[in-house]
Structures are given as structure tokens and as C-alpha cells.
Amino acid sequence: MIAKGTPFVASYSGGKDSTLALWRAVRAGGKPLALLTMLDETGGRSRSHGILPAVLDAQAAALGLPRISGQASWGDYERVFVEQLGRARAMGAVAAVFGDIDLAAHRQWEEQVCAQASLAPVLPLWGEDRLALVREFVDAGFAARIVVIRRDLMADDYLGRVLDHALIERMLADGIDPCGEAGEFHTLVTGGPLFAKPLALADGDVRADGDYLSLDFGLAASI
Template identity: 25%
Template sequence: MVPSDGGWVALFSGGKDSSWALHRALEAGRDVRRLVVVRPPEGSHAYHAPATSVARLAAESIGIPTVDAGLPSADIEPPDLRPAGRSAAEGGGVREGALEPLEVALERLDDEFDGGLEGVVAGVVESEFQADRLRSMCEGLDCEFLAPLWRAEPLELATEMIDGGLEILIVEVSAPGFDEDWLGRRLDRAALADLEALRREHGTHLLGEDGEFETVVTDGPHMTRSIVLEFEREWDGEWGRLRITDARLE
């Protein structure tokens, strides 16, 4: 693609994958002008709902304005774009038209940016369906699709995030082997070793790609101020999450 003076956007949930993809894009010199933040549907109980305020604080710390896209809330990053009637493995769970609001938001930004929309950054790692849908969308908008984490080896990528300075907090768990102590735990090398043990015993994905756990990032090399969270743990014996009661920039 011929270089242009257009701007980039990044799909952003405030979790580890979208945060690291954004950092990688910024390091590569991409002119990211907006962070597209998922706006969960009314009454959603998915983790993105309580984490939306954290994503906005992160954007403030990063120094990039946000734009809402009225997509369904999702358990993975980027937002789950799977059509209804299909399993997670096949790409099921969300109606076929779920991508349309994102396209509308990007078309508006294409008009707004001097030089138009040059590209979209996403933290997709393994989902062929999501990558294909986003790539197709970008082709329709005549812009570039950038997935810096695509097909990365899970252990290498998790280690890279940790060593690269991301402060990653686990905010939800839902898989065999996890207990309440994982809620609010920092994803560091010790936690990664425990995840390796869960992978060997239960087949847990080290990045939570199958929905085993969700995260928020409270600090990183792309942020100027860290996020301080206050929360309560909610646990029902098989599934749990953090209910964030306060979030602020340090």
C-alpha cells in the first residue's frame, strides 16, 4: 500500500491483547487517532460492561480519543463478530449484522480524518473468522488491516507482554482449575507458570482465547499514568468476576 497521510484506528477493549496490539502499532509509527471502544448492550453482564470505564481511563492515559461502536459485548478481543447459530469454535454467538455499526463508525472517521482512514489495528490472535471478517471490512473501506499478534505462539506472546511492561489484571475466570484466588491476580511470570500447569491438566489456553479468563491492563509502556482499581469479588463456585467499584488514574 502506498503511504498516505491518513489516520489509523485501533479496536480497544482495555484488555491485554488490544492493548499490546495498540502498543506494537504505535511503536511501528502508525498514526493511531482514535480508539474504538465497545459499547455493550443495555443490561449486559459480560466483563466488558464493567471494564468500559477502565478502557476509557486507559485511553485518557494513552492520550488518544475514543469512539463508541454499538457492537455486542464479547468475551474475547477484538469484539466477537460471530453470526448467530454457530459455536465458539465455528464462530457463533452474535448475529451476522453485528459488524455493521463498526463499519458505520469507521466510515464516519474516514470522512473526518485528513487523508481519510488508512488502517485498522486489532488484537486478534487466533480466530480465522474474526480476522477474515475484519480483513474483508477493511478491503471494503479501502484501508489496511493490521493484526500485530496474529498467529503468535501463546507462551512467547504472553511472556512478551509481561516483560514488555504490561500490568495485566485478571478480572474474570470461567474454566476448570480456576478458583476465586485468580480474581484480581496480576498476570506475571508466576501466574503464567500456573497457567502452564492448568494447560497441561485441563487444556487451558495461555491467553484465554477460549474464554477461560478475561483481563484489563492497568499500566504499560503506551500509558503515561497507571489505573488504580477498587473492586469486589463475585464467585459462584464455577465462575467469577471482579465487580469494579472505583477506577481512577494515579
């Protein structure tokens, strides 16, 4: 875990795991300086979760942290990510917090990019039980909705649902990992500890892209 008083940047997708990792790092006494969120090459959506920048900005404002981001294709993702870590280091960060749980290839990559940026990688959730973590997230008072699903692994009606204990039980009954570590789904955190206020969101369009189905959330006043 992070040492008390350590200034850090949080690699932040806007989803449950990166939020829980941020929360744990703050509770351990770490000092968050910024959220790092990668966008696609157009800058129109977050790279992994497809979240609109206005919603990412609302999350950052509710968390009271600046957001730094880079635009990248998958081909130049690592280079741009390291550049953003460098920006965080210039802000005073000495560590980067990630929300990965048990995928060794992800940890190896995070250690690699942190080494390039002279930052210490911190993984507060690493090696813990997946089900226990998602239950901790809900029990802590966080609120999240499912923003992306893989249609070959989940029913369409999971899209947009609130992540609560009832939904976790349904996932277990359906043979779905409630942490979504195989890419079954992604979440958008809308409130909870660390948030000054819940996000006011409205449902937008549903988008299909191959096996993936996504729900665009926008700010309530803008839809």
C-alpha cells in the same frame, strides 16, 4: 506490520492482546487516532470484557487517545462495528489494528468489516507463538489483571489476579493457555508503555453469569 506514518484506529477491548497490538503498531511508526471499543446494547459495559465505561475512559485518557464506541447486541454487532470504523475513517484513519493471534475466523471477519469501511486491516500479533506473546507483554512492563474467567476451565481464585510470570507458570501447570485464546479469561490492562500513568482502580462486585465469573473494577475514587 503497519507502515510508518499510517493513521489508524485500534480495535480495543481494554485487554492484553489489543494493548500489545497497539503498542507494536506505535513502535512501528503508526499514528493512532482513536480506540474503538464496543459496548453492549445498554451501553453499560464493554461487549466482550464487561468493563465499565468509566474505566474505559480512564484507559483512553491514560493512553492519550479518544475513545469511539457503539452499542450493540450480538445480532447487530457487525453493522454497528462497521459504522464505528466509518467514524474512524472520517477522522483520517486508513487502517484498523486488531489484536488477534491465530484464529482464522476472527481474521476473516476483521478483513470483511474493514473492506466494508474501506480500511486496511493490520494484525501485528498474527501467527506468533501465544506463550511468547504473553511473556513479551509482561516483560515490556505492562500491568493487567484478570477481569473475567470461565469457571468450567479455571479455578475461581484466578479472578482479579495480576498477570505476571508466576501466574503464567501456574496457568501452564494447570493446562490453561496463558493467552486465553479459547475464552478461558479476559484481562484489563492498568498501566505500562504508552500509559501516561497507571489506572487507580478498586475492586467492585463479583458477578456470575452461567460459566463466567467477572470482577467489576471501578475507579478508586468512585467506589
